Amino acid sequence: MSEPRPDRYGVVGNPIRHSLSPRIHALFAEQTGQHLTYEALLGTPGQFAEEVWAWFSSGFRGLNVTVPFKEEAFALARVLTDRARRAGAVNTLWRDDERQLHGDNTDGIGFCRDLDRLGGEVPGRRVLILGAGGATRGLLQPLLERHPAQLVIANRTASRAEGLAEDFADLAIETELSACGLDVLPASPFDLVVNATAAGLSDAGLNLPATLVHPDSLAYDLVYGPGAARFLDWARAAGCQQTADGLGMLVEQAAEAFAIWRGIHPDTAPVLRQLRHENDAA
Ligand code: ATR
Numbered sequence: 001m002s003e004p005r006p007d008r009y010g011v012v013g014n015p016i017r018h019s020l021s022p023r024i025h026a027l028f029a030e031q032t033g034q035h036l037t038y039e040a041l042l043g044t045p046g047q048f049a050e051e052v053w054a055w056f057s058s059g060f061r062g063l064n065v066t067v068p069f070k071e072e073a074f075a076l077a078r079v080l081t082d083r084a085r086r087a088g089a090v091n092t093l094w095r096d097d098e099r100q101l102h103g104d105n106t107d108g109i110g111f112c113r114d115l116d117r118l119g120g121e122v123p124g125r126r127v128l129i130l131g132a133g134g135a136t137r138g139l140l141q142p143l144l145e146r147h148p149a150q151l152v153i154a155n156r157t158a159s160r161a162e163g164l165a166e167d168f169a170d171l172a173i174e175t176e177l178s179a180c181g182l183d184v185l186p187a188s189p190f191d192l193v194v195n196a197t198a199a200g201l202s203d204a205g206l207n208l209p210a211t212l213v214h215p216d217s218l219a220y221d222l223v224y225g226p227g228a229a230r231f232l233d234w235a236r237a238a239g240c241q242q243t244a245d246g247l248g249m250l251v252e253q254a255a256e257a258f259a260i261w262r263g264i265h266p267d268t269a270p271v272l273r274q275l276r277h278e279n280d281a282a
Pocket of ligand 1: 130131132133134135136155156157160196197198199205206
C-alpha cells in the first residue's frame, strides 16, 4: 500500500522568498515525526482572501501569514482567539470540521517564550518598547499578562503610542502603563528594552540615550540578522551585556503554530541552534 500524502502547510507573504519558516517547520516535522510539507507562498496584494480560500480548497491544512497580510488575515478569520483580537492581526490560520476559518496570533507568546529561554524576567520589572506599530500591538497582551512593574511604549509619533496604551489599559492590572515620544524618554534604566520599530531596516538610527540600559538589562530586537545590528550595537556600547535578535522569537512563534495544527509542541532549542549554525555557515 502506498503511503498517504503528507498534509500541506505554508506561509503567505510578499516578499516570501527569504522566509525561514519552511526550514523551521521542516525541522519541526522531522523532529516530531509528523508527515507534512510546508511551502513558501507568494501572496498577491488585493487578492489575499481569494488566494487563501483557493489554498484551503486545494487541500492546505493550515497557513502562516506574514507581512503585509496579517491584518487581512485578521479580517478574514471567522473565529479569533482572544490574543489575535487584541493584536488586531493574525499569523496562523486553520479550518475546523465545519470549514470555519480560525485565526490566532502566536507572535506575542513566541516573544515571551524566547524571553524565558534568555532568562529575561518580566514580572515586577521595568520594560520599554520602542515603536507603536503592529509588532508592538502583538506583544502587549502577553507582556502585560506577565505583570511588569512598568511598561513604557515610546514612539516617534507619540500619539500612536498613547493610542496603544489606552487600548490595553484594562490589561494593566499590576503594571504602570504609559506612552511617550522617542524624544522624551525617561532617564532611568529599564530591565528589558525591546526594539519594535522599523528603524533598523532603514539607515535612520534611533538616537537613544545610553541611560536607558544598565549592565544586566536585556536588549531585544524583534528583527533578526543584519537588521538588528544597529540597535544591538547601540545597546552593547551603552553597557548592556545581554542582547538578542528576533530569531528565537521566529522559531517560538512557529512552534506555537505547529502545536495548534498538529497537537504536538516541538523542542525549539535544537532547531534554533541548527538555524544559527546554518546562518553562520552561509
Ligand atoms: P510593524 O507592523 O512592523 O510594527 P508599522 O505598523 O509600520 O510596522 O510600524 C512601524 C514602527 O516603526 C512605528 O512605530 C514607526 O514609528 P511611527 O509610528 O512614528 O511611524 C517606527 N519607525 C519606522 N521608522 C522609524 C525611524 N526611522 N525612527 C523611529 N521609528 C521608526
